Amino acid sequence: MLLKALAVLGRLGALTSSILVLGLNARFLTGSSWLRVFVIYIEVVAAVSVIAALIPPYPNFLYDSFWAAAWIVAAIFALVVQFGESNCYGLQPESPIRCAAYEAATAFAFLALLAWLGCAFLGGLRILALVANVGDRYWGRPLYLGATKDDETVPQEKLRKVDGIGNTHIARWFICYGLLGVTLLAVGIPILILYAAPSFALYLISNLVIPSNIRIELRNPANDSIGVGLESDVRVPAASAVTFSPMNVSFFFGDDSGDYVDRSIASVALPELNYGSETHFTIPEQRLKLEDIDAFAHFIEAVAFKPSFVLGGRARAKIMIGRISTCVDLDKKVEFTGFNSFPTLNITEMNIEDPDEDGYNLHATVAIDNPTRASATLGNVTLGLNVGNITLGNLEVTISNITTGVNIFPVQAKLNITNIQENMETILATEIPYLRNEEILASASVISIVYEGLHLEFWEQAFGRLEVTLKRPIRPLVKALLDGGFLGVGGSLVEGVLATILENVKSMSEDDLDDYIARLSELADRVLGLLETMDIL
Numbered sequence: 214m215l216l217k218a219l220a221v222l223g224r225l226g227a228l229t230s231s232i233l234v235l236g237l238n239a240r241f242l243t244g245s246s247w248l249r250v251f252v253i254y255i256e257v258v259a260a261v262s263v264i265a266a267l268i269p270p271y272p273n274f275l276y277d278s279f280w281a282a283a284w285i286v287a288a289i290f291a292l293v294v295q296f297g298e299s300n301c302y303g304l305q306p307e308s309p310i311r312c313a314a315y316e317a318a319t320a321f322a323f324l325a326l327l328a329w330l331g332c333a334f335l336g337g338l339r340i341l342a343l344v345a346n347v348g349d350r351y352w353g354r355p356l357y358l359g360a361t362k363d364d365e366t367v368p369q370e371k372l373r374k375v376d377g378i379g380n381t382h383i384a385r386w387f388i389c390y391g392l393l394g395v396t397l398l399a400v401g402i403p404i405l406i407l408y409a410a411p412s413f414a415l416y417l418i419s420n421l422v423i424p425s426n427i428r429i430e431l432r433n434p435a436n437d438s439i440g441v442g443l444e445s446d447v448r449v450p451a452a453s454a455v456t457f458s459p460m461n462v463s464f465f466f467g468d469d470s471g472d473y474v475d476r477s478i479a480s481v482a483l484p485e486l487n488y489g490s491e492t493h494f495t496i497p498e499q500r501l502k503l504e505d506i507d508a509f510a511h512f513i514e515a516v517a518f519k520p521s522f523v524l525g526g527r528a529r530a531k532i533m534i535g536r537i538s539t540c541v542d543l544d545k546k547v548e549f550t551g552f553n554s555f556p557t558l559n560i561t562e563m564n565i566e567d568p569d570e571d572g573y574n575l576h577a578t579v580a581i582d583n584p585t586r587a588s589a590t591l592g593n594v595t596l597g598l599n600v601g602n603i604t605l606g607n608l609e610v611t612i613s614n615i616t617t618g619v620n621i622f623p624v625q626a627k628l629n630i631t632n633i634q635e636n637m638e639t640i641l642a643t644e645i646p647y648l649r650n651e652e653i654l655a656s657a658s659v660i661s662i663v664y665e666g667l668h669l670e671f672w673e674q675a676f677g678r679l680e681v682t683l684k685r686p687i688r689p690l691v692k693a694l695l696d697g698g699f700l701g702v703g704g705s706l707v708e709g710v711l712a713t714i715l716e717n718v719k720s721m722s723e724d725d726l727d728d729y730i731a732r733l734s735e736l737a738d739r740v741l742g743l744l745e746t747m748d749i750l
């Protein structure tokens with residue numbers, strides 16, 4: 214009677230918890246992404262469990278054990294969902310549902326598990342009680358457990374039975390099932406830890422969405438390496454700890470095409486990393502060693518020109534979570550936003566003047582949007598500025614702590630006026646198709662990269678293979694130039710001339726263009742010559 218009363222209480226607990234879990238997870242279902250399957254599993258178990266909790270007899274060992282097992286999985290999934298889909302540990306900073314809701318859902322999943330486990334335990338007690346013949350007036354006498362009605366050797370009053378399908382059978386073969394249970398546990402638990410846990414961890418890691426609060430810092434470049442550090446707002450859950458044994462991570466270009474897929478572009482040897490309860494995941498600065506120069510150059514190209522690129526990472530990692538240690542072969546690809554040919558690169562100020570003592574005759578301010586989560590310091594970068602095959606001059610820029618978002622920095626250039634003058638016709642011929650769209654074309658490629666007085670050879674070679682070609686509207690560019698004081702009051706005249714030229718180019722047929730280019734370049738040549746004699750250039 215007492216067992217029955219307790220079991221009813223247990224089932225009521227299971228019922229209530231299931232209803233709450235059902236309700237809470239229904240909210241997560243709308244917002245959930247990659248962990249949707251887990252949420253669906255929890256929902257199904259909770260929904261069926263609501264009805265299942267009402268089905269007698271109470272307790273019912275096999276039946277309650279079955280539900281306890283289903284809830285063990287559901288409770289683990291609830292933990293995973295709480296970790297991966299909420300902002301409790303910084304993994305989903307944009308989650309619209311508060312962390313408390315996830316915590317409650319996990320807590321009730323564990324309560325439901327406990328309730329079913331409790332019932333199963335009571336069911337087990339009932340079987341044990343029968344086996345031990347507790348409270349039986351034939352105490353000490355042989356038992357006829359689970360003997361069937363048609364077993365004539367057994368007197369009717371000694372026939373015993375435990376309510377619920379299969380329980381009587383278990384009681385009858387108690388020793389056998391007991392041994393089987395112990396064996397299964399002894400074999401099952403190591404198998405779970407050795408095989409199931411790592412593959413589950415691997416599944417989670419390979420699907421994990423990298424949160425936006427991760428920041429990567431690249432600094433202290435050397436010939437063929439750069440310092441890399443990582444910071445994030447992702448926290449270790451309270452009262453747990455995570456340790457990564459030392460590992461070598463190699464990175465590769467993950468876009469599924471071409472010859473570069475499996476070639477390591479860089480690698481880093483990580484030391485042992487320990488994260489205690491509630492600490493943030495960070496990695497102090499490590500040396501990232503550049504490896505395959507072709508693959509690296511190809512990778513940089515994707516970063517610069519594509520809207521997004523895929524970076525892959527591989528490592529054999531030994532991870533310890535609490536006391537459990539597991540070895541996983543990590544192989545993860547993550548898609549990042551690329552620079553997409555720099556659509557937002559903007560020249561905000563520009564000034565052409567007499568060469569200063571270092572020979573720079575162009576000073577400009579450039580705004581560039583860094584869409585990646587990395588900040589970088591690379592040193593002084595010298596670029597060759599070209600139109601078609603003609604070199605306009607050298608451009609210099611200091612890449613120093615370029616952070617995520619808009620960065621504004623100065624650029625200076627040595628324009629080779631003589632060369633421009635001599636090749637004016639070729640330059641204009643290249644530009645005319647763009648001028649028709651009121652655009653101007655220029656390309657740049659890296660000539661040298663110097664950090665703290667040292668040439669970064671490897672970087673120079675890799676970047677040197679890259680030519681960035683940009684088209685920009687010409688009017689704002691000229692306006693920036695004139696606003697900068699170029700030509701002083703003559704500015705408005707130049708704007709007028711430019712407008713006329715643009716109109717002419719637009720309306721002109723192909724045949725007339727050649728002639729126009731010739732005349733235009735003659736004019737430009739004379740203007741440049743004039744500017745030079747006037748000491749403006």
Ligand SMILES: *[C@@H]1O[C@H](CO)[C@@H](O)[C@H](O)[C@H]1NC(C)=O
Nearest residue numbers: 436437438503668669670671
């Ligand atoms: C730079 O690195 C490359 C590739 O590792 C190497 O071949 C070269 O000798 C290095 N140069 C200097 C100056 O250290």
Ligand SMILES: *[C@@H]1O[C@H](CO)[C@@H](O)[C@H](O)[C@H]1NC(C)=O
Nearest residue numbers: 458459460461462482483529
């Ligand atoms: C990492 O690679 C280096 C050099 O290849 C090797 O000596 C070291 O044992 C590796 N470390 C691990 C943890 O595999």
Ligand SMILES: *[C@@H]1O[C@H](CO)[C@@H](O)[C@H](O)[C@H]1NC(C)=O
Nearest residue numbers: 604627629630631632633635
């Ligand atoms: C400018 O270009 C001309 C022709 O290519 C070249 O001879 C000259 O050395 C260049 N001047 C500078 C300062 O680079």
